[in-house]
Amino acid sequence: MHAMVLKKLGAALEWTDLADQQPGPGEIRVKVAACGVCRTDLHVIDSELPHLKLPIIPGHEIVGRIDVIGPGVEGLRLGERVGVPWLGYTCGVCPYCMAGQENLCDRLLFTGYTRNGGFATATIADARFAFPLGETGSDVAIAPLLCAGLIGWRSLVIAGEGKKLGLYGYGAAAHIVAQVAKWQGRAVFAFTRPGDVATQAFARRLGATWAGGSDEMPPEPLDAAIIFATVGDLVPLTLRAVRKGGRVVCAGIHMSDIPGFPYRLLWEERQLMSVANLTRQDGIDFLRLAPEVGIVTKTTRYPLNQANEALADLRAGRFDGAAVLVP
16 A cells, blocks of 8 residues: 655655555455545644654545455445544543543544544544445545534534624635535625635635625624634634624634633623534534535545645645545
């Protein structure tokens, strides 16, 4: 197999030939057809997440087909198309798992961070955390749904049922969740980097009621807002933009420090919340809903061996939607 491997902190990924791996008990081997490139991959590569052990193969928006099934796996078959997300393993026995909060498991493993991911021609996955995808839709179009879509969905649910929804940072996740919100009958207010008129136009094409810079106030108070950007400075701005009783959801796994702000911005029962990972039920619910919504992902393809270029373009904001690697 071939993979783009992070071998040194702060270094570029290296194209590497590796021996084929065999799945252990409860595992499957997936021949990768497409793997989305997520901002979390940048956090891994930039060592902004703790306890990173090298070498590691990034990538956690994996679409592929099962080509080997390990002992004890039931309910999956050879050749079946599956998706492998960020959540790669939970213990099933800690208090969080027992309470239905497996996204907070004490012994979590994450695809592409604490276990090898999908920037490769094949990957090993825990069969319990592989979602059957069926045959509708292309591999490339589906790949961003495995993280951008899933985290966007969980964030939208936590944001509540307010009709006026702000999305701060209009990248892969926001362009998916905006389509779901519009389908639900909500008005979407899109916030981009100041001056990014191209992305603002992209948001309007996807049905945004209003689009502007993150330094602007919306034309009317928001019921809720989701922050996908990794910029802590946005939190006070977003609290200022929501109405009394409004909710602000921080959707990223990493964010720069949040600056101090006056208590009056939080007062009047505004809520500030975070989203951590996802549960398998999130995946089941969202992937069942996605075809009904008719989600269209905007993707830019890169060959697997150009993963470094894809990451650089993501960092610089050189494309709308999501980047996807294809072996």
